[in-house]
Amino acid sequence: xxxxxxxxxxxxxxxxxxxxxxxxxxxxxxxxxxxxxxxxxxxxxxxxxxxxxxxxxxxxxxxxxxxxxxxxxxxxxxxxxxxxxxxxxxxxxxxxxxxxxxxxxxxxxxxxxxxxxxxxxxxxxxxxxxxxxxxxxxxxxxxxxxxxxxxxxxxxxxxxxxxxxxxxxxxxxxxxxxxxxxxxxxxxxxxxxxxxxxxxxxxxxxxxxxxxxxxxxxxxxxxxxxxxxxxxxxxxxxxxxxxxxxxxxxxxxxxxxxxxxxxxxxxxxxxxxxxxxxxxxxxxxxxxxxxxxxxxxxxxxxxxxxxxxxxxxxxxxxxxxxxxxxxx
Numbered sequence: 294x295x296x297x298x299x300x301x302x303x304x305x306x307x308x309x310x311x312x313x314x315x316x317x318x319x320x321x322x323x324x325x326x327x328x329x330x331x332x333x334x335x336x337x338x339x340x341x342x343x344x345x346x347x348x349x350x351x352x353x354x355x356x357x358x359x360x361x362x363x364x365x366x367x368x369x370x371x372x373x374x375x376x377x378x379x380x381x382x383x384x385x386x387x388x389x390x391x392x393x394x395x396x397x398x399x400x401x402x403x404x405x406x407x408x409x410x411x412x413x414x415x416x417x418x419x420x421x422x423x424x425x426x427x428x429x430x431x432x433x434x435x436x437x438x439x440x441x442x443x444x445x446x447x448x449x450x451x452x453x454x455x456x457x458x459x460x461x462x463x464x465x466x467x468x469x470x471x472x473x474x475x476x477x478x479x480x481x482x483x484x485x486x487x488x489x490x491x492x493x494x495x496x497x498x499x500x501x502x503x504x505x506x507x508x509x510x511x512x513x514x515x516x517x518x519x520x521x522x523x524x525x526x527x528x529x530x531x532x533x534x535x536x537x538x539x540x541x542x543x544x545x546x547x548x549x550x551x552x553x554x555x556x557x558x559x560x561x562x563x564x565x566x567x568x569x570x571x572x573x574x575x576x577x578x579x580x581x582x583x584x585x586x587x588x589x590x591x592x593x594x595x596x597x598x599x600x601x602x603x604x605x606x607x608x609x610x611x612x613x614x615x616x617x618x619x620x621x
Contacts, residue, residue, distance in 0.1 A: 310548045313540040317556045320537035322563025325400035325407075326571060327529045328392050334522025337509030338392035341526055343501025346384055349534035350494030357487060366487050373495075375479035376488060379472055380496025386468030389500045394461035398454055399574040404564030405444055405584035406462040411557060411594050412437040413470035421474070429597035437590020443583030485542060493534065554595055558588045 332338045357366050368376070395403055412434045418424035445459050481488045504510070544553045561584065568574035576584075 310544070310552075313544050314548070314552065314556075316537050316540040317544065317553075318559045318563055320532055320540075321556060322404070322560040323567055324529060324533040325391075325395070325404040325564040326567045327525045327533060329395045329400040329403075329568070329572065330525035331522050331529065332392060332396045334519040334525070335513075336518055336522050336526060337504055337513055338396065339389050339500045339504025339507070340509050341504075342384070342388055342392045342529075343497045343499070343504060345497065345526060345530045345534060346388070346493040347497030347501065348530050350490050350492070350497060352531075352535065353486065353490035353493065357484075357490060365484065366490070368482055368487070368491060369480070371480050372482055373491070375476070375481050376491040377495045377499075378479065379476045379481075379488075380492040380494075381499060382468045382472030382475070383492065384496030385499050385503060387465045387472070388496075389503070390461040390465035390468065394458040394465070397458040398462060399568055399576075400572075401561075401565035401568040401574055401576055401584075402444065402454070402459075402580055403462050404561040405580070405587055406441065406459070407466050407469075408558060408561040408591055409437050409441050409587050410466050410469045410473070411591050412441070413467055414473050415594060417467075417470055417474055427597050430594050433590045433593025433597055435590070436593060437587050440583045440585070440587030440590055443579055444587060446579070486539075489538060557595055558592045561588055 328338075328342075331341050354366055391403055391407065415424075415426055415430055415434045419426050441463075445463065447456065482491075541553075541556075565574075565576060565580075565584065569576065
């Protein structure tokens, strides 16, 4: 994991920082739309996301080997087990559940629900890990969950949104929160990109196997999938899982943490706008109001935690262990 308390390299140019930040904002915000296009086009959700992440993991490992040699990507059996557990929580539960849910849940609504992940970290941290929490953090958590309740309530979204889809997104968010609390205690490689590569590879394989087991490939014919679906899958693999992730880690070393952490509440706004403009997802008033309240709560929580704990920032550090931080 990248140590947020370690000395930073020389300051990067404002142009490069801005370009990297825009990549994280726009690319990660667009992954929800990409997943929606993939599943609506007819690709099996778990198998498709499994292919996405396992391919990205193999490519990243190849790049790391080419850059630093095979020794740089060697891991112990214990580390491999830790990375498999992280892949299960972040990818199979987190990303996989969201992909299945987006068969019925609009991309913007899914992004808004996922954005509440830091709120679950607060609750689970206090209940399970005994983390002491600031009053302002609790206030932000209450505000955020109020918005979540508005988002999830029956009748608050389009009629074709199934209740089980909303429930799966919430469970996926819980998976991310659990992984965010658990993985810092696990034995993992020192290089965060090595960890990311193995998490993607192992998590992707598990997702593909789970999708196959649940019968996603039964009757599936690749020729029946629209071209948009294949393009979206390629975009998620090469841009969503590689370009934005590299930009995120570069920012952790070259930009203020206060600036980097803003992705947590910018991504859902980007997702809602893209869903509206690109595929005409019409957000209901309840979704707009609930989403605004939820994002406000998340902003309060992150700001409060950053003010109370100068270094390392727990939410930015935890974000570095998540592959669709706040986002699939």
